[in-house]
Amino acid sequence: MADRMMNNVATRRELLRTAACGFGSLALAGMCARESQADIANPLVSRRPMFTPRAKRVIFIFMQGGPSQVDTFDYKPLLEERHGEKLAFRNSRKLAKTGMSGEESVMKSPWKFRRYGECGQWVSDLFPEIGRHVDRLTFIHGMHTNGVAHGPSTLFLHTGATNLVRPSVGSWITYGLGTENQNLPGFITISPSSANGGPRNYANAFLPAHYQGTAIGRAERPTSEARIQHIANSQLSDDVQQRQFELLRGLNREQIAHMPADDELNAVLSSYELAWRMQQFTPGLMDISEETRATQSLYGIDQKETEDFGRQCLLARRMAEAGVRYIQVNYADNGSNPRWDQHSKIERHETHARATDKPVAGLLADLAARGLLEDTLVWWGGEFGRNPFAQGADGRDHNPKGFTHFLAGGGVKQAFSYGETDEFGHEAVVDKVHMHDMHATILHALGLDHEKLTYRYAGRDFRLTDVEGRVVHEIFA
Template sequence: MLDANRPVSRRNLLRSSACGFGSLAFSGLLSQTRANTTSVALQNPLAPQEPMFTPRAKRIIFIFMQGGPSHVDTFDYKPLLEKKNGAELEFKNSRTIAKTGTFGKEKVMQSPWKFRQYGECGHWVSDLFPEIGRQVDDLCFIHSMHTNGVAHGPSTLFLHTGTTNLIMPSVGSWITYGLGTENENIPGFITISPSSANGGPRNYSNAFLPSHFQGTTLGRAGQPAREARFNNIKNQQWSLNKQRQQLSLLQSLNQSQLQTHKEDDELSAVINSYELAFRMQQHAPGLTDLSGESKATLDMYGIDQKETEDFGRQCLLARRMAEAGTRYIQVNYADNGNNPRWDQHSKIQRHEIHAKATDKPVAGLIQDLKQRGLLEDTLVWWGGEFGRNPFMQGADGRDHNPKGFTHFLCGAGVKSGFSYGATDEFGHESIENKVHMHDMHATLLHLLGVDHERLTYRHAGRDFRLTDVEGHVKKDLFS
């Protein structure tokens, strides 16, 4: 018992109150709501936060097509390419200008694939994507995307963080910072099979945001999705009760340190990560276990076929995470090499390999979300870091094109069977209702009920935001 009239040393305080700290930490493990306490570490920083206004979406699944799929060979039909095939015409080629300071004539190249009209909306889709083509009445195509950066590294970073060179938080980190997660027993931001190349961890980093908001990786590029697991999720040595005792002791020590280092973001994040890890032991293993899925569901994602089995698993995992309440899920069709998957500088015909691997899984994800009622409040976002040029590189390839390309959205709050914006008659530059990547980020946040201009964080003497000082919400996309 402490004497209120006697000074208390730090050592005596810890000795007499360690059990109390442990009790508080343990109560934090069991609480399902934000703790009513002044200690940051005893609160759950990922607890659901009220949006700034009524949201149309609760969560986002981003399907990242690493390398830049060619819009003029997939979803942006340009009949003039066939008519002018082989003609040498003058184009302002970003890469040529970057290398030489000038531009010249380039040889137009038609698409190797035929385009067909699908659905009631009659949208043109190439033969690369027949399964996605059958979903066009649920899709919202944006044909006027443009971005910063010409090479993969800068453009990939810009897609994920809104900058080509600064260390900035990723989209998922900003979203979990602003809204938290729907389920405190699993991470609020998960990236499936991310690449270590072209930005690597920076693409899911929290940067200067508190460490709680960094992305959690599940698997890695180059590893079969079948093997993707949350690491060290089970303790085979100790019983659950024993682990609770150990955690209470560890948290009491961490809490005592936090009392004297209240601004220590990393220590606070460690305390919360331990609590999350403890809860995840009971909830996360089931999240990645597909054994309970029906054969019909597995078939829908193509998990029964060699070409689609791997990416199909990634897409099915994304659906399960959305269902469980993860706020931002990124599905990466990526590798760790210097030549990203869709990067066909020669032999554009190799696009067919990647289309076969992703077409059915993506269509299956959309179908599955729709039939479960999840598409009503889940936004699906598909796209790469840029597009490709309508003219030849070498004998049969296409170079990078950041000036005009296509993304599509699907689900919560966006128009279905709808096309927005346009590139020129060759598909080289965006010319109508242009959508910059900053605009895309602003629009995504708006759909989640967040004002991109008000979602800020003060760092190094200034307020930062995902869209920097730019970005316009494209409300014409909303239903």
């Protein structure tokens, strides 16, 4: 054709036709700002923390549905002693809903508890593998939160609010610190659920779009199928993509030079630039076949019941090693009945514990062996706990008043427990830790002051902890 240029250079018509085929076709120059004042500023550049941090990154292991504290890590011998007795529990849902006496049947745990480690922490038979790591962990037994249903409590866990569209924890962290690796997003969530908050659990809300979480996979699909969509362009050669890349770099340099204060344009162009870098780097990151058989076995990838969650935990380690700032691993369902939500047949907790126990223990061991646990904060927990009394014959209802999370690495104390629930495990009573306090403490570990990490929106300064929250200094070494 007359308008075709020689040496396989793409024509304008071909460029327009192929520009939507993959990230590489739209991508800008890598780190243009280093080369010209007219280039695009990088909003995810690594920033200095407000004070000396204990951790550089966070891995949050989300147990959706509310694992029962009295069946896992909060041992209460009185449940066995008084099993079957009718007792009045303050603020029980029966009292709230019906005006009845609130008397409930005490229910013991189906599982035995044993002491683990030099610290002698009680752990039930649900989690023998995690039990072997208790000397690395800080257990927070006095957790309490807002919301009694999954949707509000899950949103509160992720965003610090139950009814407003607010930025998620990972978005606040990347807003405050950027990312360690300019080839990857600062915030990645693996196999998130579309229910109980869905994308709002990793959304940026009113923060700039750069800080939205990048979802890899979906809860209803196997982790082995998890991909970043359109990360590769099979229709064009690397050479042609590079030529298009150089052309677009020049065009965008010229455009941004005439409107440098346009934040929306900067956001779009910087996202294209990140997409280009991800195309070169991410496929290798997602390929766990590079790991040894011993490492894959450590995470349980060689066993059917642990294979899926083991993949998630191994991907989390690879992302932490690569410099992703905030990584969320989701043990979640894409539906109205989350995994740990046993309103009947509490024995089903065992299925979920078997699926997650070895992978989580493998992650802790692997991080420690690689020296990553020192500056990586691992956070495990659900949106709330469960009641110490029976729902129906053999289930447990939601309990936001007292439950357990645990932390590891990132400067927290080892072999340590903080806070207590009452003698039945129903309500936090000693050294209580609200979810706002947990958020403030996570930010503190990263060198961020939760009261100063703010964003001006709609006439006020917003923050993750709203107008509450305290740092639990007692848990740090």
